[in-house]
Amino acid sequence: MSSDWFDRLGRNPHLLPPQARANRGSVAISKLLADRRVSERMPTAELARQQGSALLDLARHCAAASPHFASRLATAGLTPEALAAPDGLAKLPPLTRQALVNAGESLFCHAYPRAHGGISTTSTSGSTGEPVTVKRTELCTLQWMVYTLREHLWHDRDFSGRLATLRANISEAAESADWGQPCTFLFRTGAWSGRPASLSVEELCRWLGEFDPDYLLILPSTLAGIVAELERTGRRLPRLRGVRTLSETVSVRLREDVRRVLGVGVDDVYTSQEFGVMATQCPEHGTYHVSESILLEVVDAEGRACRPGEIGRVLVTDLVNYATPLIRYEIGDYAEVGTPCACGRGLPTIRRFLGRERNLVLLPDGTRHWPVVGFHRWGEVHTIRQFQFIQLDRQTILAKLSAPARPSAEQEAQLTRIIQEELQHPFEIRYAWQEEPLPRGPGGKFEEFLCRAE
Numbered sequence: 001m002s003s004d005w006f007d008r009l010g011r012n013p014h015l016l017p018p019q020a021r022a023n024r025g026s027v028a029i030s031k032l033l034a035d036r037r038v039s040e041r042m043p044t045a046e047l048a049r050q051q052g053s054a055l056l057d058l059a060r061h062c063a064a065a066s067p068h069f070a071s072r073l074a075t076a077g078l079t080p081e082a083l084a085a086p087d088g089l090a091k092l093p094p095l096t097r098q099a100l101v102n103a104g105e106s107l108f109c110h111a112y113p114r115a116h117g118g119i120s121t122t123s124t125s126g127s128t129g130e131p132v133t134v135k136r137t138e139l140c141t142l143q144w145m146v147y148t149l150r151e152h153l154w155h156d157r158d159f160s161g162r163l164a165t166l167r168a169n170i171s172e173a174a175e176s177a178d179w180g181q182p183c184t185f186l187f188r189t190g191a192w193s194g195r196p197a198s199l200s201v202e203e204l205c206r207w208l209g210e211f212d213p214d215y216l217l218i219l220p221s222t223l224a225g226i227v228a229e230l231e232r233t234g235r236r237l238p239r240l241r242g243v244r245t246l247s248e249t250v251s252v253r254l255r256e257d258v259r260r261v262l263g264v265g266v267d268d269v270y271t272s273q274e275f276g277v278m279a280t281q282c283p284e285h286g287t288y289h290v291s292e293s294i295l296l297e298v299v300d301a302e303g304r305a306c307r308p309g310e311i312g313r314v315l316v317t318d319l320v321n322y323a324t325p326l327i328r329y330e331i332g333d334y335a336e337v338g339t340p341c342a343c344g345r346g347l348p349t350i351r352r353f354l355g356r357e358r359n360l361v362l363l364p365d366g367t368r369h370w371p372v373v374g375f376h377r378w379g380e381v382h383t384i385r386q387f388q389f390i391q392l393d394r395q396t397i398l399a400k401l402s403a404p405a406r407p408s409a410e411q412e413a414q415l416t417r418i419i420q421e422e423l424q425h426p427f428e429i430r431y432a433w434q435e436e437p438l439p440r441g442p443g444g445k446f447e448e449f450l451c452r453a454e
């Protein structure tokens with residue numbers, strides 16, 4: 001179906017007439033979409049060759065325009081040519097968040113191509129405190145919009161539908177007659193309504209019931225609360241055709257819950273303020289396809305490239321940002337490398353994104369792995385609505401659980417056995433039960449596993 005998304009674009013009944021599109025400045029976007037149709041079907045080796053050439057151009061520019069990047073290259077004993085050679089990138093030590101903050105103004109390029117448009121500055125506080133400031137060009141924004149549009153087209157969304165958006169960056173209730181950019185560059189769209197994620201779950205469910213959306217754009221943790229509330233009250237969203245998530249990890253369990261309660265799938269997009277859309281879920285197979293202008297490496301504790309099925313740290317390179325050299329930036333997330341996708345797209349794949357280091361379990365021998373806690377098995381023992389595990393030290397985990405009733409001592413012992421088995425270590429599990437939902441962290445995020453051990 002989606003192999004001909006670009007052909008379908010031409011036949012889309014909501015596509016604006018050519019003159020109206022031109023008036024809205026969609027020429028560059030239309031051209032880039034046509035390019036993306038070609039690039040996503042390229043054999044992986046050809047795409048890698050073109051990306052290598054783009055990396056060489058980027059490295060030459062940044063070596064001349066960014067004192068900090070020039071010094072990084074020199075310290076590693078590299079030239080732009082050596083960096084862009086096969087396996088060259090792996091010789092450059094990653095750029096940490098701290099190093100980026102410390103670099104200050106010396107990081108930014110003092111010149112950049114006029115054709116890339118004006119500069120905007122974006123600051124993200126992140127979850128670890130110190131804000132990171134990155135400069136981006138209009139070309140970066142344009143790429144972001146093109147990937148967003150392509151994601152809509154891959155998933156064959158009906159632009160005449162009603163879109164509800166729930167995110168942290170909406171400060172108050174807002175309504176609009178259309179979905180806004182980038183969709184309005186090309187399409188006539190249905191109505192839009194937005195709410196801040198800070199509202200209570202009850203308020204959000206009431207609003208969703210009234211607005212009756214076709215599509216929902218939402219943070220996974222907010223989605224989890226809404227799904228639980230809708231399931232509890234038996235209310236449904238009858239028009240709903242799809243859910244799009246971003247910004248946080250989507251668990252397998254949440255995907256199952258959404259399918260069961262709302263009857264639709266979740267299409268996740270891996271994005272950040274610094275990089276825009278880094279990876280998009282395949283419409284046919286669910287694996288994540290990495291955007292063409294992004295190099296996304298996954299490396300193990302020793303810095304070696306992970307193989308398919310292995311989990312490691314994510315390093316990101318933005319091939320179009322000529323204002324800030326984001327080259328091998330350690331974004332702080334973990335991911336599992338995917339295998340080539342059967343859909344035929346040559347874009348590299350990531351099987352899943354796993355969140356941050358503090359969301360990994362720490363074993364007594366010092367190794368960390370992604371915590372599987374066996375939630376799908378708990379139902380055999382006791383009804384549990386929500387959980388949060390806090391690892392206190394290398395032997396002890398506090399399990400905070402929201403449940404309609406307290407379990408017996410025997411049930412608790414059964415749960416402990418399941419959790420120990422799934423975590424692959426006989427941790428001491430301490431329980432804290434409550435009937436109310438578990439509270440969120442600062443910024444409205446919710447983390448199911450938090451490691452406080454060292």
Ligand SMILES: [Zn+2]
Pocket residue numbers: 282283284285287289341342343344345
């Ligand atoms: Zn695919």
